[in-house]
Amino acid sequence: MGPGLLEWGVKESFRRYVAALPDGCCDVSSEIALPGGGRYGFPLIEVEAAPAAVLRFIGGVLFRGHGGLLHVPLVEPWLHRHGDRWVMTVAVGTGPDKRAEIAAGAVSAAGDGEVLLDLRVSGVGSSVFGGNYPVGTELDRARLRLAPTTAEELADTFIPADATSTTS
Structure with a gap:
């Protein structure tokens, strides 16, 4: 697993829609793990813990059709x-400033090297999905699995929005 893995299914209804198209497909890059349940596993490659946390993942998925x-x-x-609040950005070109916000949300649970993020469409996410999902639309929950050393390094970073939903 390396230092960690971001498991995210994007949006189940979107995956079903693409799969139902006569020419619909989802291409995944070689770095992507397929942990099951329709989720794509993006390997964690870099952590910037302070002053503000940034977790960088590698790999990509491409949904195509029509x-x-x-x-x-x-x-x-x-x-x-x-x-x-956590914001998800994706690469939209080459270069350091070529990133776009597509989703945002909060930690719903954290513990034992696992963090759950409840995400909603934000930023240019609606445009990325062809205008079909307005800002605020719920996306699939993201699961972040962290290796013990990474979890220890980020121990104070993932605090659930509702502290009562913390798991141990």
């Missing part, structure tokens, strides 16, 4: 902490 009119690339997601 003769090329449907083209949704989700490449190299990063999680950025802003207070008790």
Whole structure:
């Protein structure tokens, strides 16, 4: 697993829609793990713990269909902490400033090297999904699995929005 893995299914209804298209498909890069349940596993490659946490993942998935009119690339997601809120960005080109916010949310549970993030469409996420999901639309819950050393390094980083939902 390395230092960690971001498991995220994007949006179940979107995956079903793409799969039902005559030419619908989802391409995954070689780095992506397939942990099951429709989730894609993006390996954690870098952690910036202070002053604000940024977790960088590698790999990408590309949803395609409608003769090329449907083209949704989700490449190299990063999680950025802003207070008790987490923002997910993806690469939208080459270069350091070529990232776009597609989702945001909060930690719903954390413990034993696992963090659950409840995400909603934000930023340009609605445009990325062709305008079909307005800002605020619920996405699949993201699961972050951390190796013990990474979990220890980030111990104070993942505090659930509702402290009563912390698991141990």
